Amino acid sequence: MRLEPIANPSALRTLAPPALAISATVIVASLLAMAAGANPFAVLGEILKGAAGSQFALLETLNRATPLIFTGLAVAVAFRAKLWNIGAEAQLYAGALVTVVLGTGALGWPSAALIPTLIIASLLAGALLLLVPALLKVRLGVDEVVTTLLLNFIFLLFVSMLLEGPLKDPMGMGWPKSPRLIEEARLPRIIEGLRLHWGFGIALIAAVLVWVIQARTTLGYEMRAVGLSRDAARFAGIPVGLVLIKTALLSGGLAALAGFSEVAGLKGALTLDLSPGFGYTGIIVAMLALLNPLGVIAAALFVAGIFVGADSMSRALDVPTYLADIMLAKALLLMVLAILLTRFRVVRE
Amino acid sequence: MPEQTEAQVVLRLDQITKTFGALTANNAVSLALHKGEVIALLGENGAGKTTLMNILFGQYTADSGTVEVFGKPLPPGNPRAALEAGVGMVHQHFTLAENMTVLENVALGTQGLGAWRFDARAARARILALSSDFKLAVDPDARVGTLTVGERQRVEILKALYREARILILDEPTAVLTPQETDDLFETLRKAVALGLSIIFISHKLHEVMAISNRVVILRHGKVVHEGPIGETDKRDLAARMVGSEVSAPKVEPGTPGPAMLSLKAVSTPDRGAAPGLKALDLDLFAGQITGLAGVSGNGQAALADLIGGMQGPSAGALHLKGIAPQGWSPRTAVHAGIARIPEDRHKTGTIADFDLTENAILERYTDAPFSYKGWMYWRAAQDFARSVIERYDVRCPGPGTRIRLLSGGNMQKLILGRVLEGAPEIILANQPVRGLDIGAVNYVHSQLLAARDRGAAVLLISEDLDEIMALSDVIHVISEGRLSPPFARGTMSPTELGVWMAGQGFEEMAHAS
Numbered sequence: 001m002r003l004e005p006i007a008n009p010s011a012l013r014t015l016a017p018p019a020l021a022i023s024a025t026v027i028v029a030s031l032l033a034m035a036a037g038a039n040p041f042a043v044l045g046e047i048l049k050g051a052a053g054s055q056f057a058l059l060e061t062l063n064r065a066t067p068l069i070f071t072g073l074a075v076a077v078a079f080r081a082k083l084w085n086i087g088a089e090a091q092l093y094a095g096a097l098v099t100v101v102l103g104t105g106a107l108g109w110p111s112a113a114l115i116p117t118l119i120i121a122s123l124l125a126g127a128l129l130l131l132v133p134a135l136l137k138v139r140l141g142v143d144e145v146v147t148t149l150l151l152n153f154i155f156l157l158f159v160s161m162l163l164e165g166p167l168k169d170p171m172g173m174g175w176p177k178s179p180r181l182i183e184e185a186r187l188p189r190i191i192e193g194l195r196l197h198w199g200f201g202i203a204l205i206a207a208v209l210v211w212v213i214q215a216r217t218t219l220g221y222e223m224r225a226v227g228l229s230r231d232a233a234r235f236a237g238i239p240v241g242l243v244l245i246k247t248a249l250l251s252g253g254l255a256a257l258a259g260f261s262e263v264a265g266l267k268g269a270l271t272l273d274l275s276p277g278f279g280y281t282g283i284i285v286a287m288l289a290l291l292n293p294l295g296v297i298a299a300a301l302f303v304a305g306i307f308v309g310a311d312s313m314s315r316a317l318d319v320p321t322y323l324a325d326i327m328l329a330k331a332l333l334l335m336v337l338a339i340l341l342t343r344f345r346v347v348r349e
Numbered sequence: 350m351p352e353q354t355e356a357q358v359v360l361r362l363d364q365i366t367k368t369f370g371a372l373t374a375n376n377a378v379s380l381a382l383h384k385g386e387v388i389a390l391l392g393e394n395g396a397g398k399t400t401l402m403n404i405l406f407g408q409y410t411a412d413s414g415t416v417e418v419f420g421k422p423l424p425p426g427n428p429r430a431a432l433e434a435g436v437g438m439v440h441q442h443f444t445l446a447e448n449m450t451v452l453e454n455v456a457l458g459t460q461g462l463g464a465w466r467f468d469a470r471a472a473r474a475r476i477l478a479l480s481s482d483f484k485l486a487v488d489p490d491a492r493v494g495t496l497t498v499g500e501r502q503r504v505e506i507l508k509a510l511y512r513e514a515r516i517l518i519l520d521e522p523t524a525v526l527t528p529q530e531t532d533d534l535f536e537t538l539r540k541a542v543a544l545g546l547s548i549i550f551i552s553h554k555l556h557e558v559m560a561i562s563n564r565v566v567i568l569r570h571g572k573v574v575h576e577g578p579i580g581e582t583d584k585r586d587l588a589a590r591m592v593g594s595e596v597s598a599p600k601v602e603p604g605t606p607g608p609a610m611l612s613l614k615a616v617s618t619p620d621r622g623a624a625p626g627l628k629a630l631d632l633d634l635f636a637g638q639i640t641g642l643a644g645v646s647g648n649g650q651a652a653l654a655d656l657i658g659g660m661q662g663p664s665a666g667a668l669h670l671k672g673i674a675p676q677g678w679s680p681r682t683a684v685h686a687g688i689a690r691i692p693e694d695r696h697k698t699g700t701i702a703d704f705d706l707t708e709n710a711i712l713e714r715y716t717d718a719p720f721s722y723k724g725w726m727y728w729r730a731a732q733d734f735a736r737s738v739i740e741r742y743d744v745r746c747p748g749p750g751t752r753i754r755l756l757s758g759g760n761m762q763k764l765i766l767g768r769v770l771e772g773a774p775e776i777i778l779a780n781q782p783v784r785g786l787d788i789g790a791v792n793y794v795h796s797q798l799l800a801a802r803d804r805g806a807a808v809l810l811i812s813e814d815l816d817e818i819m820a821l822s823d824v825i826h827v828i829s830e831g832r833l834s835p836p837f838a839r840g841t842m843s844p845t846e847l848g849v850w851m852a853g854q855g856f857e858e859m860a861h862a863s
Binding site for chain 2: 225
């Protein structure tokens, strides 16, 4: 069997593979559920119910999707310019860190002033953290995959050190945990009485803004040009290095907002388990979305739904939650295959 | 083929049809190649030559029709089968690993999975034997990255011969070669034919087709429109059959020179690896004149093009535009100073393959009004611009939203021409503007350059095709190892005399005289 490129894929060919990818994911999950000794229909039903079966479930999914939208956007923006930012996890913690440094009483301002300040400070922190690898790449040609990936571990250990030392909550019974944010630093709920904070709203706004930047501004045009052909971009006079730096600032800032929104909207304090790998899952989200910023919203909801649904399914049926990880890994692999199939046709010998 | 029935048919394509969506790339194409024969496959871009060869070589599967090699049918869609049957292809774009040696490149993939030791000595002996048999001079231990284009092509041919190819397919092999390298290639091909190999030679250059082939097959719109011995035809006839109507090269009247638009005064640039930089070079480009730059590939043409195109500033000396030294020097300042840049490699540097025509049309000017204002793109203006370029420069495409990768080389070049000529530039840097284009597109590009010259633009034409330089240029300079010859007026030098300068002689006497 071989692959043959398709010049102009039809609409059916573009839409069918992703649909098939999701169906195949469901089938594989069913088989695994059977292997775990459960009825596959019950498992899928419970996942669906757990993800969207009630108001509570739905809000839980939206809350879980919020950091994934931010990290998904961060990755989508960077990958579009072929800047391989694998460090969204560290940038997320950078955002969370400045949020607790400034939001636990250091600035005693009212919400209207404090929250925008925290947002800007988080953006800057994430941007600065990715600026270092970006500069190393542009100036010295150091591979950003390595630097951003390794920075994740370095930065997490740095946060851990702070939580054991200067940032440790004196009232925390000895746990490595920061003090709680002051009330003015907390993100309010979107609708009073519903457990959904404004982080979700900010994430939606961010997705639209990123889309506008990519489609309607010269910077977006430059980022796409640099991503598709550095040689042609350089020849045309696009300042390739500068564009990569700007991309890094935007990407790092977006990832940091995930940390801000988790601390200020949900947790209220910084702990080392703030992110169960949101930065890495952002890569899956961005790939599932084909790097489209609006697609990131849908992909983040899908991924969050599976996680939340699997949690409640596990409680109800005693099937391990690892099923969620397998489903996501499957979905990603099948999606990559699906993308291949929209561009190539399989030819049999 | 009644005239050749006595020779063995080594390759037979029978009724090959291949469609891509609505496009029929090959329509019932049949062809028979005999032992010791060179067939020239002619056709404009998009006529279906490359598709046909890809089917033969197993890159594509035909919708219908069969391929037979040495009387045995070839399983479709399997490159390995074609290789094993003795078909070797030398692609237009080389498929070599630059960081490996010639020896490693040639031997790569020839060993079975079971073999766990590589017999380098035997491989080297075979390569040396092949290179002397076929006159393919190349050092087996040289890294491919350090080789010239001509040498790389020899490695590609060696690769095919090493795999015991009895049938060679060469896809526009001379498009990247200098006249001298082309002569060397032809000598190799004649050796190969004398040793019983058969060759399919794909080219646009009619005098080469006349020089090397026994028979010619012409494709147009995917169909064979002519087939016959080369002796029964001539260049005019071939050209007419290829495009389906009479073609004529633009008539060239001498230009009337105006003031110097761009002057280089004792300009030097650093060497880049094996490619020499410029060595204290003086050059004036005059309005209303085409200045031709002749030279063997890799003698500083790239450095000069980069300098004038704004990719690199001079490390010594000065660049003046109409007598004034520009502030800073970048691609953007060059474009805004009215320099139209037609780059050497339209695929890699001239366009972005996955951008559509609109996005490619504004690539150099997206920061300017009306395409953007204060960082916001005005796509409607960009699309209008692309539409006007498409219309005025006859770019054949479904529309401005088409990705440029789907266009033929000629249409891609027309878009680049339109992009740079729409601003009525005063200086035109045309670097290999017709490389790999078919006759119709070549004539079109040349007539556009002549029209721009007559409008008063100063044109610098860089080409490795001496015929092109001599036909178009009002003044010719030869470049050799980064040094520039004195200007020679139109018609004062023969190709042989220019060849002497191209080989690097004459520069010493020039240095002595000064």
